[in-house]
Amino acid sequence: EEQEEDTLRELRLFLRQVTERLTYDRRFKVFTKPVDTKKFQDYRKVVRWPMDLSTLLTNIDRNRYITVSEFVEDADLIWQNALKYNYLKSGSNIRHRASAFKDTLHAILREDLDEEFERECQDIKRRR
Numbered sequence: 001e002e003q004e005e006d007t008l009r010e011l012r013l014f015l016r017q018v019t020e021r022l023t024y025d026r027r028f029k030v031f032t033k034p035v036d037t038k039k040f041q042d043y044r045k046v047v048r049w050p051m052d053l054s055t056l057l058t059n060i061d062r063n064r065y066i067t068v069s070e071f072v073e074d075a076d077l078i079w080q081n082a083l084k085y086n087y088l089k090s091g092s093n094i095r096h097r098a099s100a101f102k103d104t105l106h107a108i109l110r111e112d113l114d115e116e117f118e119r120e121c122q123d124i125k126r127r128r
């Protein structure tokens, strides 16, 4: 009902703010767009579930997330995929950025997410 729609609108605003903070951080430019699979032909052999910041934003606008934890599952794919694809010594530069991305994402959530709000979102999900 109306209160639920208010909560989900507030969730989308929060998730857009988190995504935008990461997108504007120049360290994470490599994570802002889908990996170019023409340029990196082996990428899809290594990474089953590609994810990037622009796709997160599209998913938010399409009402794909009704809890913060669903969003975090997708956002975590970004750094997990980068660590997997760059496991060799030559990928250390991207691994450092992936680790910084992970720490920044979870620091933002620890600082800005009210767990009472996430519990409300979980209740809406349960009722559906």
Ligand SMILES: CC(=O)c1nc(NC(=O)[C@H]2CNCCN2)sc1-c1cc(O)cc(O)c1
Binding pocket: 029, 030, 031, 033, 034, 035, 036, 081, 082, 085, 086, 088, 090, 091, 094
């Ligand atoms: C984000 C990611 O996972 C990524 N990994 C890379 N790894 C390599 O190039 C490693 C692969 N192993 C051999 C040594 N090079 S390049 C790259 C990337 C960089 C961009 O500027 C845009 C983009 O979309 C993806």
